[in-house]
Amino acid sequence: MIATKLAFVLFCWTAAFALPTAVQVVFMHAAFVLGRFLPLFRPSSAQARRLYVRFLLYAGLLSAVVVILNALFVRNGEVLLDLGIVQFSREGVEFGLRVSVRLVLMSTAVLVFFLSTPLRDLAAFLDSSGAPAVLTSVLLLSLEFLERLPQRIEQIFTAQEARGAPVRAGFAGRFRSLFSILGPLIVSSIVESVERSHALALRGFPAPPEHRIRIRLPLTIPAWSLIAGVVAMVGWKLWESFR
Amino acid sequence: MIACRSLHVAYGTGQPDVLCGLSFTVPSGSICALLGPTGAGKSTLLHALSGTLGMFHHAAQCSGSVTVNEETFMPVPRRVLFPAVGMLMQEPHLQFSGMAETVEGELKWTLDNLGIIGDAAQKQISVALDRFGCSTLRARTLRSLSGGELHRIAFASVLVARPSVLLLDEPVASLDQNARAQVARLLDSLRGDATILFTDSDPDLAMRLADRIIVLDSGTLRLDGSRKTFLDTVDAFGDILTVTTWPRVRERFAASGLSSLTARRLRRSLGQT
Amino acid sequence: MPTFRERLRLEMSGPAIPLMAFGVAINLTVGQVTSALKIPVYLDSIGTVLVAVLCGPWAAALTGSLANILASSFGSPAMMFFIPVVIAIGLWTAFIARHGWFRSLPLVVVGGALQGIIAALLSAPISAYVFGGTMLSGTDFLVIFFRSLGNDVFWSALYQGLTSDPIDKVVTYIIVFLTVRRLPQRILTRFPGSRSLLNPQ
Amino acid sequence: MSILFDNVTARYPNAPQDALRNVSFALPSSSFALLVGHNGAGKSTLVRLMNGMIRPKAGVIAVNGLSTDGIPTSRLAAEVAVTFQNPADQLFAPTVRDEVAFGPRNLRLPGIDDHVSDALALCGLTSVADRHPYDLSLAERKLLTIASAVAMQTPVLAFDEPNAGLSQPERRRLHTIFSTLKARGRMLLVISHDLGQFLSLTDRIIALDGGSLVYDGTPSGVSDAEKILRRTGVRFPFSERVVQLLEK
Numbered sequence: 001m002i003a004t005k006l007a008f009v010l011f012c013w014t015a016a017f018a019l020p021t022a023v024q025v026v027f028m029h030a031a032f033v034l035g036r037f038l039p040l041f042r043p044s045s046a047q048a049r050r051l052y053v054r055f056l057l058y059a060g061l062l063s064a065v066v067v068i069l070n071a072l073f074v075r076n077g078e079v080l081l082d083l084g085i086v087q088f089s090r091e092g093v094e095f096g097l098r099v100s101v102r103l104v105l106m107s108t109a110v111l112v113f114f115l116s117t118p119l120r121d122l123a124a125f126l127d128s129s130g131a132p133a134v135l136t137s138v139l140l141l142s143l144e145f146l147e148r149l150p151q152r153i154e155q156i157f158t159a160q161e162a163r164g165a166p167v168r169a170g171f172a173g174r175f176r177s178l179f180s181i182l183g184p185l186i187v188s189s190i191v192e193s194v195e196r197s198h199a200l201a202l203r204g205f206p207a208p209p210e211h212r213i214r215i216r217l218p219l220t221i222p223a224w225s226l227i228a229g230v231v232a233m234v235g236w237k238l239w240e241s242f243r
Numbered sequence: 244m245i246a247c248r249s250l251h252v253a254y255g256t257g258q259p260d261v262l263c264g265l266s267f268t269v270p271s272g273s274i275c276a277l278l279g280p281t282g283a284g285k286s287t288l289l290h291a292l293s294g295t296l297g298m299f300h301h302a303a304q305c306s307g308s309v310t311v312n313e314e315t316f317m318p319v320p321r322r323v324l325f326p327a328v329g330m331l332m333q334e335p336h337l338q339f340s341g342m343a344e345t346v347e348g349e350l351k352w353t354l355d356n357l358g359i360i361g362d363a364a365q366k367q368i369s370v371a372l373d374r375f376g377c378s379t380l381r382a383r384t385l386r387s388l389s390g391g392e393l394h395r396i397a398f399a400s401v402l403v404a405r406p407s408v409l410l411l412d413e414p415v416a417s418l419d420q421n422a423r424a425q426v427a428r429l430l431d432s433l434r435g436d437a438t439i440l441f442t443d444s445d446p447d448l449a450m451r452l453a454d455r456i457i458v459l460d461s462g463t464l465r466l467d468g469s470r471k472t473f474l475d476t477v478d479a480f481g482d483i484l485t486v487t488t489w490p491r492v493r494e495r496f497a498a499s500g501l502s503s504l505t506a507r508r509l510r511r512s513l514g515q516t
Numbered sequence: 517m518p519t520f521r522e523r524l525r526l527e528m529s530g531p532a533i534p535l536m537a538f539g540v541a542i543n544l545t546v547g548q549v550t551s552a553l554k555i556p557v558y559l560d561s562i563g564t565v566l567v568a569v570l571c572g573p574w575a576a577a578l579t580g581s582l583a584n585i586l587a588s589s590f591g592s593p594a595m596m597f598f599i600p601v602v603i604a605i606g607l608w609t610a611f612i613a614r615h616g617w618f619r620s621l622p623l624v625v626v627g628g629a630l631q632g633i634i635a636a637l638l639s640a641p642i643s644a645y646v647f648g649g650t651m652l653s654g655t656d657f658l659v660i661f662f663r664s665l666g667n668d669v670f671w672s673a674l675y676q677g678l679t680s681d682p683i684d685k686v687v688t689y690i691i692v693f694l695t696v697r698r699l700p701q702r703i704l705t706r707f708p709g710s711r712s713l714l715n716p717q
Numbered sequence: 718m719s720i721l722f723d724n725v726t727a728r729y730p731n732a733p734q735d736a737l738r739n740v741s742f743a744l745p746s747s748s749f750a751l752l753v754g755h756n757g758a759g760k761s762t763l764v765r766l767m768n769g770m771i772r773p774k775a776g777v778i779a780v781n782g783l784s785t786d787g788i789p790t791s792r793l794a795a796e797v798a799v800t801f802q803n804p805a806d807q808l809f810a811p812t813v814r815d816e817v818a819f820g821p822r823n824l825r826l827p828g829i830d831d832h833v834s835d836a837l838a839l840c841g842l843t844s845v846a847d848r849h850p851y852d853l854s855l856a857e858r859k860l861l862t863i864a865s866a867v868a869m870q871t872p873v874l875a876f877d878e879p880n881a882g883l884s885q886p887e888r889r890r891l892h893t894i895f896s897t898l899k900a901r902g903r904m905l906l907v908i909s910h911d912l913g914q915f916l917s918l919t920d921r922i923i924a925l926d927g928g929s930l931v932y933d934g935t936p937s938g939v940s941d942a943e944k945i946l947r948r949t950g951v952r953f954p955f956s957e958r959v960v961q962l963l964e965k
Contacts, residue, residue: 051590051591054591055591062647066647069660069663070669073664073668073669099646099647102646103647106593106646107593107594108593110596111588111591111593114588114589115591119586134528134533134578135578137342137537138533139582140342140343140537141341141533141537142537142540142541142583144342144537145538145541146541146544146545146586149541149542149545150545153545153548153549155803155806156806156807157552158765158801159801159806159807160807161770161791161794162770162794162798163798163819163820163823163865163866164791164794164795164823164824164869165791166791166823167552167553167791168789169791171554171555174554174555175555177553178550178553178555178687178691179694179809180809181549181553182546182559182562182691183691183694183695183809184805184806184807184809185542185549186542186562186566186691187699187805187808188806189542190531190538190570190699191703191805191851192534193531193535193538194706195334196337196341196531196534197299197530197531197534198290198332199332199337199338200340200533200534201299201323201325201530202293202295202323202328202329202332203325203340203352203353203356203404204325204353204356204357204404205340205356206529207356207358210358255701279884280884280886280887281854281855281856281883281884281886281887282854282856299530299706300702301705302702341537416881416882444884444885445884483885484884484885485884485885694811695809698811698812698849699849700848700851702852
């Protein structure tokens with residue numbers, strides 16, 4: 001299931017570089033449609049849905065800015081629109097379009113994957129498909145610390161400001177207090193890492209290889225077909241460049 | 244069973260000895276309390292017994308021997324003795340792996356490191372959860388649990404691997420009154436199953452629960468005896484232990500001029516605390 | 517000479533795994549500190565640099581890449597494209613740390629500045645050809661400024677990087693240097709990368 | 718008056734109800750007040766109001782005669798030094814001495830070195846002054862956070878559970894520190910449940926429950942107010958309890 005989605009992202013990324021812009025536009029819309037309607041790809045939470053909508057706005061705005069900027073600044077080539085002080089060149093518009101379509105296709109594919117796959121499921125998938133224990137444990141611990149650090153930063157701010165740290169003073173004062181805030185955060189992270197290595201070892205982590213019995217997940221047909229698509233595209237691109 | 248024979252430990256060549264020739268034995272299935280002030284060497288001794296000292300502190304200078312479950316290590320175990328030895332850390336955030344979201348996930352993580360998966364793991368998890376009366380919490384996320392529940396799950400996640408030796412680093416140091424009572428009940432329920440050694444700087448829990456009490460001061464043994472011997476000589480430790488019980492009561496009792504006192508009432512008041 | 521696999525295993529053992537996770541979390545939350553203090557630096561590779569100095573190159577590369585992947589999963593997929601840059605940050609920092617550059621402040625500042633240049637060189641093609649020269653962020657004004665001077669999109673992106681990246685990296689390096697240099701031996705020696713930090717200045 | 722709370726109400730942004738509701742009390746200099754109450758009763762809110770970390774919804778707070786209204790925390794830090802429970806939240810300097818000097822440097826106090834040496838001596842840290850804070854044990858690091866507050870020479874000092882995790886020798890040192898500070902005319906506000914440890918020093922007990930003031934009186938009044946105080950989770954010293962039982 002997750003394997004299929006990973007294959008889909010790979011497929012879109014290859015298409016973004018291998019296929020002409022027009023075809024990419026088709027895949028871009030396909031990615032949008034999948035993201036909206038196919039249950040497999042639908043955002044997994046309300047918050048994820050909000051992020052998806054926000055991303056669509058970002059992508060639209062970014063594409064518009066990219067096209068206009070490049071149209072403005074690419075001087076040579078045929079002038080499409082001449083507003084006296086400002087000229088829009090064809091080549092600029094084309095470059096802008098090509099770049100923004102590629103960007104939106106690749107970003108949408110990535111976003112659709114992450115917004116429909118909770119990170120803990122991704123970690124479980126990696127673990128069960130034999131990924132090294134380091135990868136899954138760092139990913140899971142990062143999620144744990146990501147929840148705890150914002151509150152730690154609040155506490156550090158409170159403790160240091162109570163000792164007169166000029167966190168709200170002029171730029172020089174604020175810059176000086178940067179270290180008095182980041183210092184405790186980094187030092188306590190280093191010390192806690194040492195303590196945690198004891199605690200993890202005392203409960204048998206990292207487990208010796210023989211204890212990590214893993215069953216390989218069979219790749220589904222859709223996953224295989226996407227990978228085949230990727231191979232086809234790469235082959236076509238190479239063949240085209242040699243001709 | 245846990246035993247040391249003239250165990251010396253220093254954190255590097257030329258460093259002073261943190262443990263100066265300790266020799267003691269904790270019989271199997273008994274509960275032993277290791278009392279002493281900060282810096283007496285309590286956690287260093289726990290590190291030595293659990294194997295983390297030998298595994299991580301390569302610069303440590305040790306001599307003598309440590310015996311855990313009939314296996315003797317000269318001078319200290321070079322690797323963690325999981326699953327034979329389980330240890331409950333003092334800080335709450337170190338009692339959990341940080342890699343599991345639910346209660347069942349936390350216990351499964353310990354068994355996963357033992358290579359126990361599938362039904363065998365599920366059964367062993369159920370046994371451990373029942374043992375601490377938290378089978379109803381199985382599907383709950385750790386974040387949603389109360390302080391007391393978290394503490395019981397921390398115990399369960401260590402004991403699910405069925406260690407024969409359980410070490411606890413200051414299990415009641417920063418707990419309030421009823422949480423301390425819960426820990427006392429949990430330890431009492433384990434009496435006879437595992438050999439238990441816990442450290443504390445306050446003798447309150449030790450005097451209610453421990454079969455044997457060891458008092459450590461600057462790396463040397465000041466007492467290694469039964470609970471009774473400790474109670475009889477408790478005045479001698481006023482300088483290093485927060486002694487709030489017998490002597491202070493006797494002194495206040497004399498000062499308040501009340502002569503007749505029913506032992507039952509006093510025992511009840513002691514029991515209440 | 518230990519094989520590559522052994523070196524990799526040593527680099528990512530013991531306290532390295534929790535530290536990498538802290539590195540990822542710090543990379544993603546340090547923005548809360550710099551915005552609260554209203555200081556115009558990102559410092560979003562401070563975790564990567566910390567892991568590079570204390571553990572090693574590949575641990576740092578993993579920290580940086582994972583931070584960017586998590587950032588993209590939190591709604592800014594653009595970060596995925598900059599993974600090669602953070603890997604370079606990790607490798608370069610570990611390289612100079614291995615050669616003792618993290619033992620004295622001047623070397624750290626030079627190392628930071630060079631890191632800024634490397635980051636700019638690597639991110640310029642990405643922001644030029646993948647993003648068409650704009651990221652909809654503060655640094656865009658620099659890009660527009662350089663382009664108005666007649667530079668094409670690649671050089672504008674490069675000039676923008678060369679003006680903002682070095683400052684960000686030098687501040688990052690200095691903070692990690694100040695935090696790590698005087699740590700007690702019993703903590704430092706637990707980390708694989710500490711040999712280069714320990715010999716006297 | 719060192720600390721004056723006049724009908725103070727405070728509420729955290731988008732919190733369902735007030736964290737503190739019309740609380741009034743006054744504490745003179747060279748006095749020691751124990752602040753007790755269950756978690757969430759409003760203890761840390763009260764302390765944060767004192768140094769301007771939080772602004773009151775209603776009422777006036779005056780520290781050393783200076784109203785906290787409109788004064789930034791970094792300025793109020795010259796009047797009130799607050800020490801929190803977790804040393805790891807503030808330790809970052811390479812040596813113990815630099816750590817203690819952090820507060821006085823921010824306040825730009827004259828004669829910083831004397832204040833630092835005095836604070837180190839009072840807290841028994843002179844011998845480790847040039848060591849790294851993480852070379853010290855957790856108990857010594859707690860004493861270090863107390864020393865860095867003492868060095869700021871503030872008339873008012875607030876401590877959050879200062880004796881949590883300390884063993885007997887450190888508790889005795891804490892007792893000497895607090896009695897010396899009190900003798901020097903400072904006002905000490907300590908959040909703790911451990912009546913036994915601080916009984917001989919305590920002039921006033923302030924008990925909070927659910928954000929309102931339920932007890933504000935001297936320790937001797939404790940026995941008759943026992944039911945109220947028991948609700949706030951105060952842990953009576955063992956010998957007091959037995960004696961009270963015997964006298965009934």
